[in-house]
Amino acid sequence: MMDGSKLKIFIDFDGTITTEDVGDAIFRKFGDPIKTEAIINDLHNDRITSRQCWDLLCSSINQIDESELNRFINSLSIDNSFHSFVNFCEDNKIDLFVLSDGFDYYIKKILERENLSHLKFFANTLNVVNGKLIPKYPFYNPDYPTSANPKRDHIIDNSSDDDYSIYIGDGNSDKDAAQYCDYIFAKNGLLKFCERERISYYPFKNFDDVKTRIKELLSRKRLKKRHQAQIKRKHAYEAE
Ligand SMILES: [Mg+2]
Numbered sequence: 734m735m736d737g738s739k740l741k742i743f744i745d746f747d748g749t750i751t752t753e754d755v756g757d758a759i760f761r762k763f764g765d766p767i768k769t770e771a772i773i774n775d776l777h778n779d780r781i782t783s784r785q786c787w788d789l790l791c792s793s794i795n796q797i798d799e800s801e802l803n804r805f806i807n808s809l810s811i812d813n814s815f816h817s818f819v820n821f822c823e824d825n826k827i828d829l830f831v832l833s834d835g836f837d838y839y840i841k842k843i844l845e846r847e848n849l850s851h852l853k854f855f856a857n858t859l860n861v862v863n864g865k866l867i868p869k870y871p872f873y874n875p876d877y878p879t880s881a882n883p884k885r886d887h888i889i890d891n892s893s894d895d896d897y898s899i900y901i902g903d904g905n906s907d908k909d910a911a912q913y914c915d916y917i918f919a920k921n922g923l924l925k926f927c928e929r930e931r932i933s934y935y936p937f938k939n940f941d942d943v944k945t946r947i948k949e950l951l952s953r954k955r956l957k958k959r960h961q962a963q964i965k966r967k968h969a970y971e972a973e
Contacts, residue, residue: 735951737825741892742947743884743914745902746833746840746854748921752810754904755843756835760790762805768793777905783834784870784881787857791866799861806839811847818940819849825951830855830891832884834906836868855887877909884910889969897956901943913965915958916950918943933959 747754760769769790776786822829831854833840838859844850858869870881877883888910892898900907900914904922911917911927917934919927927934937943950956 735953735956737822737827737951739895739897740825740827740899740947740951741896742822742827742829742899742901743888743891743910744829744831744900745884745904745907746831746856747835748903749901750811750815750831751843752812754835755806755809755839756787758809759802759805759839760794763797763802764790764793779879782879782881783906784873784878787836787868787881791859791868794866796864797861797866798864802861803842806842807846809839809843811843812939814940814944816847816849818944819852821944821947827947828891829853830887832882832887832910833857834880834882834884855882855884857881880906880909885913885969888913889966889973892966894966894970897958898962899947901937913962913969915956915962918946932961 744750747756757773772786772789772793775781776783819829829852831840831852833854833856835856836859837856840854840856841850844852844854855872858871860867872882872886874883874886877885884906888898898914899916899918900911901918902911902923903920907923908926911919911923912932917927917932918937919934920937924934924936935946
């Protein structure tokens with residue numbers, strides 16, 4: 734068995750760890766349905782950036798009842814194979830990082846509820862002040878303006894040339910980031926993107942599929958890095 738400590742795993746939150754996109758679900762539930770759909774649609778068609786999307790969605794809600802919001806967040810579930818996946822990674826000393834272009838507000842609550850608050854995560858921040866939703870973007874990088882929280886930056890900061898990096902994701906905010914990793918687990922929009930761009934990936938439905946595949950990777954003598962990812966990382970390291 735290979736040494737798991739050489740593996741760095743980066744995981745999307747919304748729709749990957751959770752069964753649905755929590756950020757979108759909040760605005761679909763508490764915002765104006767027509768406005769919300771139009772804003773999310775503009776994001777998915779690259780007409781606005783993710784930061785513009787969140788700003789518009791947050792300002793579209795005049796007054797939110799915080800306890801109702803919390804109750805709603807609490808009703809949303811995670812992939813039930815995620816716990817055994819986290820245990821597997823911890824047993825094998827594999828580092829996990831949750832990367833989200835959504836908000837700390839609900840990520841923290843869901844991870845706490847699941848007794849997973851020890852997991853490292855990077856996300857945008859959201860505060861509820863007098864019933865208003867106030868977003869902030871502590872990791873915003875003007876060089877990558879399409880993301881509010883460019884996941885690639887966290888991949889570069891938290892891995893080195895010696896590591897074998899793995900990405901697990903499902904959507905829009907994963908397209909750029911995944912390309913910096915040596916191995917990609919993809920579903921839904923990310924899968925279609927990889928398919929279209931001819932980027933190699935492994936399809937998955939849940940974290941049991943991911944665990945089975947990573948076990949198999951660890952049983953190999955050595956892992957071959959993805960050449961395109963190495964080139965992308967090299968450029969990023971040089972630019973720092
Ligand atoms: Mg997602």
